[in-house]
Amino acid sequence: MSQARGRRRLRPAAPPALRRPLALAGLAVIGAWAVIAIFAPLVAPDNPLAQKFTILAGPSAGHWFGTDELGRDVFSRVLFGARITLPLAVILILAAMIIGSVIGGVAGYFGGWVDNVLMRLADLVFAFPGIILALAIAAALGPQLRNAVIAVVVVSWPSYARLVRSLVLSARSAQYVVASRLLGASGVRILFTDIRPNAAGPVLVLAALDIGNAVLLLSGLSFLGLGAQPPTAEWGAMVAEGALNFNDWWVGLFPGLAILTVVLAFNFIGDALRDLLDPRTARAVRATGTRLWPMRCCGSSG
Amino acid sequence: MADALLRVERLSVALPTRTGYHKAVDDLSFAVDAGEVMGIAGESGSGKTITALSLFGLLPHGARVTGSIQLDGTELTAMTSKQLRAIRGRQIAMVSQDPATSLHPILPIGTQLTEHMRHHLGVSKPEARSRAADLLATVRIPDPERALRSYAGQFSGGMRQRIAIAVALAAEPRLLVADEPTTALDVTVQAGILRLLDRLCRERGLAVIVITHDLGVMSATAGRLCVMYAGRLAEAGPTAELLTRPRHPYTRGLLDALPHPEAAGAALVPIGGSVPSLGRVPDGCPFHPRCRYARPSCATDRPEPGPVAPAHLLACPPDPLRAAS
Amino acid sequence: MSEPVLQLSAIAVEYRRGGQRVRAVDGVDLTVARGEIIGLVGESGCGKSTLARAAVGLEPLAAGRVTFEGRDVPHLGRRRRPAYLRGLQMVFQDPYESLNPRRTIGELIADGDRLAGGTRRDGLRHAAELLERVGLPATAVDSYPHEFSGGQRQRIAIARTLATQPSCLIADEPISALDASAQAQIANLLSELVDDADLGLVLVSHDLSVVRQVADRVAVMYLGRIVEIGDTDTVWASPRHPYTEALVAAIPRADGAGVLPVDLPGDVPDPASPPAGCRFHPRCPIVQDSCRELDQQLAPVAGREIACHVRSRSAAPAR
Numbered sequence: 001m002s003q004a005r006g007r008r009r010l011r012p013a014a015p016p017a018l019r020r021p022l023a024l025a026g027l028a029v030i031g032a033w034a035v036i037a038i039f040a041p042l043v044a045p046d047n048p049l050a051q052k053f054t055i056l057a058g059p060s061a062g063h064w065f066g067t068d069e070l071g072r073d074v075f076s077r078v079l080f081g082a083r084i085t086l087p088l089a090v091i092l093i094l095a096a097m098i099i100g101s102v103i104g105g106v107a108g109y110f111g112g113w114v115d116n117v118l119m120r121l122a123d124l125v126f127a128f129p130g131i132i133l134a135l136a137i138a139a140a141l142g143p144q145l146r147n148a149v150i151a152v153v154v155v156s157w158p159s160y161a162r163l164v165r166s167l168v169l170s171a172r173s174a175q176y177v178v179a180s181r182l183l184g185a186s187g188v189r190i191l192f193t194d195i196r197p198n199a200a201g202p203v204l205v206l207a208a209l210d211i212g213n214a215v216l217l218l219s220g221l222s223f224l225g226l227g228a229q230p231p232t233a234e235w236g237a238m239v240a241e242g243a244l245n246f247n248d249w250w251v252g253l254f255p256g257l258a259i260l261t262v263v264l265a266f267n268f269i270g271d272a273l274r275d276l277l278d279p280r281t282a283r284a285v286r287a288t289g290t291r292l293w294p295m296r297c298c299g300s301s302g
Numbered sequence: 303m304a305d306a307l308l309r310v311e312r313l314s315v316a317l318p319t320r321t322g323y324h325k326a327v328d329d330l331s332f333a334v335d336a337g338e339v340m341g342i343a344g345e346s347g348s349g350k351t352i353t354a355l356s357l358f359g360l361l362p363h364g365a366r367v368t369g370s371i372q373l374d375g376t377e378l379t380a381m382t383s384k385q386l387r388a389i390r391g392r393q394i395a396m397v398s399q400d401p402a403t404s405l406h407p408i409l410p411i412g413t414q415l416t417e418h419m420r421h422h423l424g425v426s427k428p429e430a431r432s433r434a435a436d437l438l439a440t441v442r443i444p445d446p447e448r449a450l451r452s453y454a455g456q457f458s459g460g461m462r463q464r465i466a467i468a469v470a471l472a473a474e475p476r477l478l479v480a481d482e483p484t485t486a487l488d489v490t491v492q493a494g495i496l497r498l499l500d501r502l503c504r505e506r507g508l509a510v511i512v513i514t515h516d517l518g519v520m521s522a523t524a525g526r527l528c529v530m531y532a533g534r535l536a537e538a539g540p541t542a543e544l545l546t547r548p549r550h551p552y553t554r555g556l557l558d559a560l561p562h563p564e565a566a567g568a569a570l571v572p573i574g575g576s577v578p579s580l581g582r583v584p585d586g587c588p589f590h591p592r593c594r595y596a597r598p599s600c601a602t603d604r605p606e607p608g609p610v611a612p613a614h615l616l617a618c619p620p621d622p623l624r625a626a627s
Numbered sequence: 628m629s630e631p632v633l634q635l636s637a638i639a640v641e642y643r644r645g646g647q648r649v650r651a652v653d654g655v656d657l658t659v660a661r662g663e664i665i666g667l668v669g670e671s672g673c674g675k676s677t678l679a680r681a682a683v684g685l686e687p688l689a690a691g692r693v694t695f696e697g698r699d700v701p702h703l704g705r706r707r708r709p710a711y712l713r714g715l716q717m718v719f720q721d722p723y724e725s726l727n728p729r730r731t732i733g734e735l736i737a738d739g740d741r742l743a744g745g746t747r748r749d750g751l752r753h754a755a756e757l758l759e760r761v762g763l764p765a766t767a768v769d770s771y772p773h774e775f776s777g778g779q780r781q782r783i784a785i786a787r788t789l790a791t792q793p794s795c796l797i798a799d800e801p802i803s804a805l806d807a808s809a810q811a812q813i814a815n816l817l818s819e820l821v822d823d824a825d826l827g828l829v830l831v832s833h834d835l836s837v838v839r840q841v842a843d844r845v846a847v848m849y850l851g852r853i854v855e856i857g858d859t860d861t862v863w864a865s866p867r868h869p870y871t872e873a874l875v876a877a878i879p880r881a882d883g884a885g886v887l888p889v890d891l892p893g894d895v896p897d898p899a900s901p902p903a904g905c906r907f908h909p910r911c912p913i914v915q916d917s918c919r920e921l922d923q924q925l926a927p928v929a930g931r932e933i934a935c936h937v938r939s940r941s942a943a944p945a946r
Contacts, residue, residue, distance in 0.1 A: 183708075183739055494890035494891075570814055
């Protein structure tokens with residue numbers, strides 16, 4: 001067993017993921033939005049639904065982001081919008097991840113006709129461009145925020161299913177899985193105790209990168225009138241209003257920027273997570289975290 | 303030995319690691335004559351492969367080399383990469399452990415041989431082809447003409463290693479470095495390769511350096527032996543003498559760890575502890591933590607190789623208590 | 628030596644290669660008793676690893692059957708392995724692949740107990756004991772496989788199988804991937820365990836010297852068949868089958884005498900089209916005309932069995 005001791009002189013050539021400014025910026029941005037979402041009623045200067053101000057007034061000291069065509073404070077609406085977009089995106093991705101992982105895991109482990117049926121189902125969803133299918137589902141279910149969420153979940157789960165299936169397929173023939181089978185482990189147990197820890201990483205990375213997508217899809221649906229309904233302050237819907245009031249640029253720009261910052265932030269976090277979980281750079285990261293590079297990994301055996 | 307083909311003197315190779323530069327090879331000296339087979343023995347982590355690579359100038363990026371490597375009087379450490387490229391293959395060639403990776407998987411064997419030949423010797427294509435066929439016959443590949451048209455994947459491990467040897471010999475080098483040439487092979491196949499190397503050495507006056515941890519292989523092929531530990535020379539001398547009357551505790555430990563014909567049924571005797579990794583080499587004698595005969599001075603005084611008999615070097619202070627083996 | 632714990636009867640294992648059915652193992656009988664170590668040796672392509680895998684149920688049988696403690700060992704398809712086979716375990720060759728990199732050592736070893744219905748706490752406690760049994764500190768339970776060397780990992784893998792209190796272990800090249808020191812240590816450990824726990828052990832290895840040191844009996848395989856089987860000392864001291872002779876003569880001795888080992892000309896034939904009659908005849912130094920027609924069968928000679936009618940003077944009709 002190696003106790004890592006040694007001089008703290010590290011080679012500058014290895015960039016640890018935790019030091020990546022982009023990932024930290026991403027975390028900071030999401031953290032900020034999370035705080036805003038929680039404390040919106042306390043932080044926002046005005047009621048997001050109150051239509052009492054001057055219509056379409058540009059950004060000013062009293063209204064940092066101006067007002068929209070119904071006289072509502074855009075700044076307050078943007079802040080309140082976080083309360084919808086952020087939690088929904090996270091819930092949405094969690095749902096897609098769980099559903100997709102279970103389906104993919106079962107398909108990969110048991111194979112045969114089960115695998116065929118499940119994967120053809122996934123292929124069916126993949127056959128359509130995401131936004132089109134989400135649109136169709138949301139429209140069929142009715143214009144409601146809840147239905148938009150369902151639509152995006154339906155569109156998102158197959159990516160996880162495919163990923164988990166391929167991870168399970170490769171893990172299935174791994175010797176440690178064979179060893180577990182010889183000890184008498186059942187298929188389900190192997191999936192959960194042996195394969196899941198190895199699959200969790202890539203799935204989480206996919207999820208982190210996918211949240212950005214989910215935000216875009218959700219906002220897109222709202223933009224098209226199929227998600228959040230007026231007068232709810234939701235960013236996508238606000239951008240739609242902005243499209244109608246093009247000359248009054250502040251109405252659409254600020255909600256658009258909000259979407260942009262959230263999506264970018266999640267992308268940066270996802271990239272960093274991917275580097276973190278890549279076995280080759282993972283050691284470099286752990287090395288800077290709590291302990292130094294354990295020398296034993298440098299090739300001695302015996 | 304003033305006319306040695308290869309003379310290595312006080313070679314040290316330091317490699318960059320997370321904790322700074324550490325010596326993978328430390329003050330190593332040896333010489334090889336034409337027509338002789340010399341062995342470099344040691345476990346993994348002993349520095350033997352780095353030594354081989356340093357002869358070719360193929361060290362990892364950032365490695366620092368001090369000392370001298372002279373091939374027929376020419377200093378290799380002072381050469382540019384262009385000069386080294388001219389030497390590799392033509393004067394010294396290497397055969398490594400895994401024939402699966404040392405032969406090109408997609409080019410026909412004939413091409414691999416002829417290209418090599420033509421590049422270094424400048425012969426015409428038909429001439430190269432005929433020489434290639436001869437080489438394959440020399441290494442006992444059946445049906446050489448057909449073999450020239452075949453691909454690496456169509457041959458067994460042993461055959462591929464023979465072909466790798468043929469490729470190494472294509473440009474008629476004077477020194478062949480074989481790094482664990484038979485470790486990956488079955489024992490009967492290994493026997494064939496060892497006999498081949500022996501014959502080539504005798505017939506062509508080739509100098510061969512065999513690098514392996516297998517003392518049986520050393521005993522069968524090498525006339526002289528260098529035993530390395532943690533980058534340093536532990537003992538060097540005639541193989542017969544080192545294997546029957548080992549002086550260095552490490553050499554003795556290696557021999558004791560081998561299954562013995564007389565002691566069948568008894569437990570094997572491994573050397574306690576493990577080889578120190580790069581950067582963790584103990585002060586003083588690197589072997590002292592694992593050595594049965596270690597004295598307090600072994601932890602501080604670094605033993606230098608000194609002669610204990612004609613052509614027999616030992617890096618261990620004399621001790622009357624363990625004079626007899 | 629007690630009654631057999633593992634019995635292989637007329638085992639044949641096939642695989643498909645480009646539409647052809649190739650027999651990796653073709654008619655092998657083997658018996659393992661508790662407290663004995665059987666070495667299974669042979670060179671590449673002889674089928675010893677396939678045989679080892681078939682013995683634990685990892686390969687479907689084309690013929691014959693495997694019996695463990697009197698009960699049939701079925702092929703491990705998709706279903707859970709039956710509980711009565713818990714006592715039959717395997718140690719794999721690659722210590723870097725046989726341990727799940729993302730689970731702690733304690734969890735890995737505790738699997739044995741937990742899969743038998745035990746609690747996690749008991750499993751971990753037992754894991755600590757087993758680690759000490761194999762020569763590692765009990766504190767290793769919280770560590771991960773990558774923190775250990777190859778030899779140490781192999782000990783962990785062995786500890787893992789011990790958690791099921793096995794009566795028979797199949798070790799498929801357990802030391803080939805290790806350094807010389809570690810090889811000796813693991814070989815010794817297996818030997819001790821066989822004595823202490825009265826295990827039956829099948830030790831598959833291409834390293835004849837180690838098998839010779841540790842095994843009570845040895846079986847030599849060539850092209851899917853056993854060609855010689857008997858007590859290790861007997862077989863080693865005076866091998867009777869020409870292939871065994873060649874194997875023994877090919878081992879270089881570290882005696883400083885400078886003697887080159889004897890080589891065996893020719894190559895191992897393609898298992899898809901084995902030679903007619905005796906499979907070894909194209910390379911055999913004592914080949915006779917009858918060898919090209921008559922197949923081999925194991926027959927007793929000088930205290931062991933060999934499949935060579937020339938030496939054992941027993942002929943079998945061609946199959």
